[in-house]
Amino acid sequence: MDGAHDMGGVKWLGPVVPEPNEPMFHAEWERRAFAITLAMGMPGGWNIDMSRFAREDRPPEDYLSKSYYQIWLAGLERLMLERELIASDEIEAGRPLHPTKPVARTLTPDGVAGMLHRGGPTEREATGPARFAAGDRVRAKMIHPPTHTRLPRYVRGHVGIIERVLGCHVFPDSNATGAGENPQWLYTVTFDGAELWGETSDPNLKVSVDAWEPYLERA
Amino acid sequence: MTGHDHDHHHHENEHSELSETELRVRALETILTEKGYVDPAALDLLIETYETKVGPRNGARVVARAWADPAYCARLLKDATPAIAELGYAGRQGEHIVALENTPALHNMVVCTLCSCYPWPVLGLPPVWYKSASYRSRAVKDPRGVLADFGFKLPDGTDIRVWDSTAEIRYLVLPMRPVGTEDWSEERLAELVTRDSMIGTGLAKQPHEVS
Numbered sequence: 001m002d003g004a005h006d007m008g009g010v011k012w013l014g015p016v017v018p019e020p021n022e023p024m025f026h027a028e029w030e031r032r033a034f035a036i037t038l039a040m041g042m043p044g045g046w047n048i049d050m051s052r053f054a055r056e057d058r059p060p061e062d063y064l065s066k067s068y069y070q071i072w073l074a075g076l077e078r079l080m081l082e083r084e085l086i087a088s089d090e091i092e093a094g095r096p097l098h099p100t101k102p103v104a105r106t107l108t109p110d111g112v113a114g115m116l117h118r119g120g121p122t123e124r125e126a127t128g129p130a131r132f133a134a135g136d137r138v139r140a141k142m143i144h145p146p147t148h149t150r151l152p153r154y155v156r157g158h159v160g161i162i163e164r165v166l167g168c169h170v171f172p173d174s175n176a177t178g179a180g181e182n183p184q185w186l187y188t189v190t191f192d193g194a195e196l197w198g199e200t201s202d203p204n205l206k207v208s209v210d211a212w213e214p215y216l217e218r219a
Numbered sequence: 220m221t222g223h224d225h226d227h228h229h230h231e232n233e234h235s236e237l238s239e240t241e242l243r244v245r246a247l248e249t250i251l252t253e254k255g256y257v258d259p260a261a262l263d264l265l266i267e268t269y270e271t272k273v274g275p276r277n278g279a280r281v282v283a284r285a286w287a288d289p290a291y292c293a294r295l296l297k298d299a300t301p302a303i304a305e306l307g308y309a310g311r312q313g314e315h316i317v318a319l320e321n322t323p324a325l326h327n328m329v330v331c332t333l334c335s336c337y338p339w340p341v342l343g344l345p346p347v348w349y350k351s352a353s354y355r356s357r358a359v360k361d362p363r364g365v366l367a368d369f370g371f372k373l374p375d376g377t378d379i380r381v382w383d384s385t386a387e388i389r390y391l392v393l394p395m396r397p398v399g400t401e402d403w404s405e406e407r408l409a410e411l412v413t414r415d416s417m418i419g420t421g422l423a424k425q426p427h428e429v430s
Contacts, residue, residue: 005333005334006332006333007332007333007352007355007356008330008332008333008355008356008358008359008360008383009332009356009359009360010352010356011356012352012353012356012357014353015353015368016348016351016353016354016357016365016368016369016420017348017351017353017368018346018348018368018369018415018420019346019347019348022346022347024269024270024274024343024344025266025270026347027241028241029240029241029244029245031266031270032244032245032248032262032266033244034265034266034269034344035261035262035263035265035266036244036247036248036251036257036262038265039256039257039258039261039262039265040251040256040257043256043257048387052333052334055334056333056334064352068335068347068350070240073240073243073244073247076247077247085254085256086247086250086251086254090250091243091246091247091250093246094242094245094246094249094250095246095249095250095253096250096253096254100254100255100256101254103256106255106256106257106258107257107258107261108258108260108261109258109260109261109263109264111261112261112264112265112268113268115311116265116268116310116311117309117310117311118310118311119309119310119311119312119313119314120311120314120387121314121315121387122314122315122386122387123314123315150333150385150386151385152332152333152383152385154332154359154360164317166315166386166388169386169387170387172386186386186388188382188388190380196359196360197360201360202361202362202363202379204376204377204378204379205362205379205380205381206378206379206380206381207359207380207381207383208380208381208382208383209383209385210383210384210385210386210388211385211386212386
């Protein structure tokens with residue numbers, strides 16, 4: 001989905017502003033929003049690609065007007081509303097108005113360390129040979145799927161070199177829609193700055209993305 | 220309340236801007252708790268974990284070990300995930316880690332242009348600037364300009380390599396070891412390792428900055 005979240009190369013005015021001694025959270029609500037989001041993954045049953053799509057699939061003016069954890073919150077609300085874990089009138093009322101929907105699991109304090117330690121590895125057994133090898137020239141396809149993708153716009157149509165073969169990984173484009181993990185070979189593809197940005201590019205610049213095989217064609 | 224009226228007024232404005240969000244988060248937590256979907260004690264533990272246990276001190280220990288122990292450094296650069304797990308760091312948002320070695324000829328820098336992907340087990344949660352539109356848009360096109368925002372000038376002619384974390388691979392930069400630290404212990408070396416040096420937006424501290 002071509003959204004405002006896909007920011008690489010967009011002309012953005014204003015410097016990066018590091019904050020000295022930055023706290024991990026800037027407000028109590030950020031702490032709670034962060035923790036609720038992590039905890040709800042278990043009863044909610046969605047995956048990381050569904051979460052990302054729920055955050056990113058919104059009008060640019062909405063995405064750009066929200067702070068980081070406000071986007072998390074909006075994504076979480078959408079996932080919960082879609083699954084009828086909560087209802088809009090409950091959010092407005094600030095209390096439950098409808099029966100609880102049964103869920104398979106919830107996160108208990110005892111389960112926190114294990115959940116974080118397990119994480120969500122995405123590498124899977126390969127179902128076939130990798131089509132590309134290190135050193136191959138590939139072109140990032142010119143695609144504009146209306147659904148979730150992790151191929152940034154700034155590399156689409158451009159030629160790069162396969163730098164690393166990273167194994168077979170869950171394919172976000174499928175996983176985000178509920179169509180299954182559909183594991184695909186994943187590669188680090190490196191582009192010359194001039195290939196992406198033209199002659200005025202920094203001559204010493206190379207940029208890589210990690211791209212699944214369906215994003216790539218031989219060049 | 221005594222004095223500081225101006226400051227207080229300022230804070231109140233910020234407060235009212237955020238109040239809608241604050242109220243919404245409170246409402247959500249209440250609903251989800253009463254429905255039995257979340258346990259507030261588990262929420263507290265998640266917050267405590269990332270505020271006190273997981274952070275760039277973890278990554279600094281990894282870098283210091285790599286500087287002090289060539290065999291460890293070789294393992295880290297070959298396959299970082301198990302090498303980092305040797306020090307007890309693993310899991311969420313660090314399931315597949317690749318370490319990138321900075322040299323006098325090559326500077327590595329990490330970004331996530333699409334969201335905020337970041338190696339949590341070794342660096343903690345990302346700072347606001349890492350998630351900002353300015354960093355995400357400019358890092359891949361004008362990394363030297365971004366480094367200048369950090370007060371860091373990369374020598375002309377140094378190759379610069381930007382890694383956009385578009386999949387579930389997380390990147391950790393292994394900064395160059397400062398000269399004059401040859402006889403330093405791992406513990407002392409770790410004090411030189413800044414968060415930004417492990418993202419590639421800074422260098423490790425010089426010995427005189429910590430002694």
